[in-house]
Amino acid sequence: MGYAFGLDDVAYLRSDAGCAALAELADLPLTPASRLSDVARARRVAPRHFAAVLETLLLRRGAAAKVPFRDGLFTDAALQQATPRPVAEHRAARFAGRVVHDVTCSIGADLAALPEGSVGSDLDPVRLAMARHNLGGSRTVLRADALRPVSRGVPVVADPARRDATGRRTWRPADFAPPLDGLAAAYADRDLAVKCAPGVDFAVAPWADEVELVSLDGQVREACLWTRGLATPGVTRRASVLRTGGPGWTITDAEPDDCPVTPPAEWLVDPDGAVVRAGLVRHYAARHGLAQLDERIAYLTGPVPPPGIRAFRVVEHGHYSEKALRSVLRAHDVGRLEILVRGLDVDPNTLRRRLKPAGAAEATAVLTRIGRTPTYLLARAERT
Template identity: 85%
Template sequence: MGYAFSLDDVAYLRSDAGRAALSSLADLPLTPASRLDDVKLTKQVSPTHFAAVLETLLLRRKASKVLFRDGLFTSEALQQATPHQVAAHRARRFSGPAHDVTCSIGADLGALPEGSIGSDLDPVRLAMARHNLGDGVPLVRADALRPVSRGVPVIADPARRDATGRRTWRPADFAPPLDELADAYAGRDLAVKCAPGVDFAVAPWADEVELVSLDGQVREACLWTRGLATPGVSRRATVLRSDGPEWTITSADPDDCPVGEPDEWLVDPDGAVVRAGLVRHYAARHGLAQLDERIAYLTGPTPPPGVRAFRVVEHGHYSEKTLRSVLRAHDVGRLEILVRGLDVDPNALRPRLKLSGSGEATVALTRVGRRPIYLLAHAERTGKS
């Protein structure tokens, strides 16, 4: 759960004395081995607020690449905070000011168009948001389920931990619960950020569900309603990269793709595409086929640009004995094991394969119909479009 900051802690951290303490201690090792020395030195510099100072230094290091420079955070708020690339992408769908009704420390609010406002029930997080965003952003203490604004779209990011601090996947246990949020803003344009593992069937009021990934990791789902949703689109996958262009695919795109035998390349679509249920749409866009209509592996003569794809060396019926023999024949000693559609644990399988070669490869274990198959391949990063 992390350290429980008080308003007094936040006031100190924002003061000249607090900023000086944080600056003078910024280079502490902050490792398990240095913990006792770190605490001792911090107590000397800031005897009454040493715990708040230490926690802030730790959290700033975790947040350095995704959030405010010299920001204030709580551990739980930082865990739930959106990376700035994802927040900026989401904010572009708002044509004007919006109201972030669960603004927390301000990570999403800071990306919204100028004139947006924030509210939260937690006074400590509001005080941190004021530090992080400056004095120009309107902030108010308010319950997200009791609207205090009119005429602007609403964005919410419900907390997804239960009373014990454990992560919850039940939307009824979110704070505030999903359905209660939808009811509170039934006549307003609403966007709700959720974890990508949520069963979206529990939100029939959402007009569009968008899955967003960043650098290959699915980061969030966003439920869009009314004027914020795209007409004719019920599902969307958006893929963002720190070092390349973003792209999106939707349920309105064509989805006519064949099912065929393994071709020269194997493609494992981005997790946002898979989670959004748009594998066929992605395949149709790039001229690929499915190996099995129920499995998300795709194949074709040319992989999509800018992805990590797998050039197939050989494929066949899968058994451990067969695979062991194939790997030995190809002198494989380092092996990446991908599994989809089979009950195989890669960590348990690896030692049984007795790898001893000098080369490296990837093997995808999957099924076609009821038949288990392996595809031995070499991973390659394809050129950008």
């Protein structure tokens, strides 16, 4: 759960003495092996606040990719929940030209991406103090309960905490802080955006007019529930695929979803996780002229893969059994083996240990189900 910061810690870290201590100790290794010497040196430099200084130095080293604060202050839990910068900017683009109220602003990471003039609030006084430091006066932040509106007539964005009192992740929306239904009721007359974990069952939020799944560099990062004027007319589900430093793309359920089911062709395509989680595999297939291997499985196939993805050139395929796959790997001299599984009860790591591939070639074994038939596809991964 990390160190439990207090307001006195934050005040010290913001002071001249605290800044000097952070600068003096910035070269600490902060590794498990150096822990005792790190603590000893920090105690000499900042006797009363050495733990807060060490935690801040450690968190800053992992914060650059997530938050725009060079000398920021964070708690471990707040930094874990903070939205990666490209995702926050993507979400904020929907609020262009509008003042927004971030009702769970925490350390200020999402608030920093919102349009100028936006405001933030939170119940946690420590995180609010950190947000004031991180934002440097560029946004107004105040203490308020997200379920007791203190603003009027502006759109609202919320990012409920998804961990219980012990720090364990919770997936039940009723256990979120604040709960999803409570937020929907409190802002039923306003445009509302709620950030959620992508694993949430979205059937529990029937009030959401549009559900957007967002991935960054191949990892599904979040879902956003959009309501009223923030939702796109005619769209109930969207997948947005972002790339660090490169163009992204989006697909929605307003697009056609006509795609056939065919045997494996020259290429196998594993759609981005945001597309799969949003239930838009058929729409993605239709856009790119692909087919499904099985109407209930998310693998796609076709003669030409979409550009800019990692696709798999099929070498051969057949009925899967461990014995058959072992024979195929030997025949193709495969030693470096990636195993992908969908639709079968197979653990890739356990299977790899049993197969003991020992050749010189590299390949991917895709294990899936076509109809009722367990199927293997031996393939070579290529960047298109």
